[in-house]
Amino acid sequence: MALLALLLSSLLAVSLAEISSKIGINYGRQGDNLPSPYQSIEIMKSMNAGRVKLYDSDPEILKLFSGTNIDMAIMVPNKDIVLISSSQTAAEQWVRNNVLAYPNTNIRFVLVGNEVLSYVSKQDQTIWGHLVPAMRRIKNSLSANDIKNIKIGTPLAMDILQSTFPPSDGTFRSDISDTVMAPLLKFLNGSKSFFFLDVYPYFPWSANPMNISLDFALFGGNVNHTDPGSGLVYTNLLDEMLDSVTFAMEKLGYPNIRLAIAETGWPTAGDVDQVGANIYNAATYNRNLIRKMTAKPPLGTPARPGLVIPTFIFSLYEENQKTGPGTERHWGLLHSNGRAIYDIDLTGKRLVPDYKPLPPAQNNVPYKGKVWCEVAPGANLMNLSSALTYACSQDTQTCAALSPGKECYEPISVFWHSSYAFSSYWAKFRSQGATCNFNGLARQTTVNPSRGRCKFPSVTL
Ligand SMILES: *[C@@H]1O[C@H](CO)[C@@H](O)[C@H](O)[C@H]1NC(C)=O
Ligand SMILES: *[C@@H]1O[C@H](CO)[C@@H](O)[C@H](O)[C@H]1NC(C)=O
Ligand SMILES: *[C@@H]1O[C@H](CO)[C@@H](O)[C@H](O)[C@H]1NC(C)=O
Numbered sequence: 001m002a003l004l005a006l007l008l009s010s011l012l013a014v015s016l017a018e019i020s021s022k023i024g025i026n027y028g029r030q031g032d033n034l035p036s037p038y039q040s041i042e043i044m045k046s047m048n049a050g051r052v053k054l055y056d057s058d059p060e061i062l063k064l065f066s067g068t069n070i071d072m073a074i075m076v077p078n079k080d081i082v083l084i085s086s087s088q089t090a091a092e093q094w095v096r097n098n099v100l101a102y103p104n105t106n107i108r109f110v111l112v113g114n115e116v117l118s119y120v121s122k123q124d125q126t127i128w129g130h131l132v133p134a135m136r137r138i139k140n141s142l143s144a145n146d147i148k149n150i151k152i153g154t155p156l157a158m159d160i161l162q163s164t165f166p167p168s169d170g171t172f173r174s175d176i177s178d179t180v181m182a183p184l185l186k187f188l189n190g191s192k193s194f195f196f197l198d199v200y201p202y203f204p205w206s207a208n209p210m211n212i213s214l215d216f217a218l219f220g221g222n223v224n225h226t227d228p229g230s231g232l233v234y235t236n237l238l239d240e241m242l243d244s245v246t247f248a249m250e251k252l253g254y255p256n257i258r259l260a261i262a263e264t265g266w267p268t269a270g271d272v273d274q275v276g277a278n279i280y281n282a283a284t285y286n287r288n289l290i291r292k293m294t295a296k297p298p299l300g301t302p303a304r305p306g307l308v309i310p311t312f313i314f315s316l317y318e319e320n321q322k323t324g325p326g327t328e329r330h331w332g333l334l335h336s337n338g339r340a341i342y343d344i345d346l347t348g349k350r351l352v353p354d355y356k357p358l359p360p361a362q363n364n365v366p367y368k369g370k371v372w373c374e375v376a377p378g379a380n381l382m383n384l385s386s387a388l389t390y391a392c393s394q395d396t397q398t399c400a401a402l403s404p405g406k407e408c409y410e411p412i413s414v415f416w417h418s419s420y421a422f423s424s425y426w427a428k429f430r431s432q433g434a435t436c437n438f439n440g441l442a443r444q445t446t447v448n449p450s451r452g453r454c455k456f457p458s459v460t461l
């Protein structure tokens, strides 16, 4: 009996040791100004990336990674999930074209879909029931081809939880708990795979910067929280978020599924109305994250100490074609030209105090005052005309001041009219979720663009 226990524990030790703590990078490519795949891979090698995650299975990129020792995570796009779930032949074909075709590329993870359970439109919800069956079919195809060293997962965002705080209260949303999460956990447990999470302490902190300490979000070590439910002591927000998922899994009867971080990071810049997005915080977050995730022996989390958590940082580059608030285009470790925004050692060997000093953070306290939305420098005239038409077509009032003879009609220029229209539109519809972006044609400003009689509507923060 004792011998068996010893044997089991050494087997367990081997299987735990098999996953290394090397740091991964998300290679997002939503930019029209990025280095080529060849150059990008040279850059990632020089950065000592241990793993690279793609949002697809791009053939050129997978070929270029062949012969490198970088572990790859590739993705089945959301649009292919329904087909693959309903046909083993489709799964076989996907595996043949996207895995078997690259025998010398270290594909180690196949991720089925991206944040599938976050989408709320009726149409997208039809995928939910297909997610786990598609994962099973991919797994079966890999097994049929005698491939044992690839794990199947699906990256989910924190909105799969209906309760996150304190971590011991972690619970999955009731609309997915029995229907999707239970079968998903069964699959992950049975295949000894990982629960992949997109987890950003930036979001809860920036939504509530007066109540959550920035030091706690950046692994500063000067603040501790005790979870009253479990008695566990938390030294950082990331651990709390991870353990809220650990506890949610435990409630469904799966206490031992390993966590992996499919995405985490901190933005280097953002809009005026976005707090704490700056180089100082981004560098501090990512450097401390790497030290934590590469620590030997592994740290794990308070609820699951001692475990390696495979981690992919988001993202390699600034991506100028992403839509949404300003931060969306500023998660990069590198500028779009491939230059580092700040020094970062992905091996985790460099101590955090040994880096060069960073530019001081300017926006760690929420901005208070008026903000306007104006045309961004370099905006293209044709694109601006259609954005102007769009902004003015939402109702009859937004652009009333631009009519001939009205106070903002002159100077008659697309740039001037667009700036007015953007400010007016944003001031009116921000509370309903409108952003000051217009496909990158607009930006927020704290300098009042009004001239003479023409007063631009503003947003007061
Ligand atoms: C999870 O997997 C472990 C070991 O692989 C097994 O012992 C356990 O019964 C599984 N749990 C469930 C709820 O299926
Ligand atoms: C912050 O905490 C205070 C009291 O601790 C509470 O009244 C307030 O609602 C909290 N703010 C937010 C945004 O949750
Ligand atoms: C926070 O908790 C850790 C781990 O329990 C402990 O080592 C550290 O001294 C505590 N820090 C503070 C500021 O209380």
Ligand SMILES: *[C@@H]1O[C@H](CO)[C@@H](O)[C@H](O)[C@H]1NC(C)=O
Pocket (backbone or CB within 6 Å): 380, 382, 383, 439
């Ligand atoms: C902007 O204009 C260019 C050329 O004029 C066009 O190719 C591009 O699709 C436009 N972009 C948007 C977002 O409308």
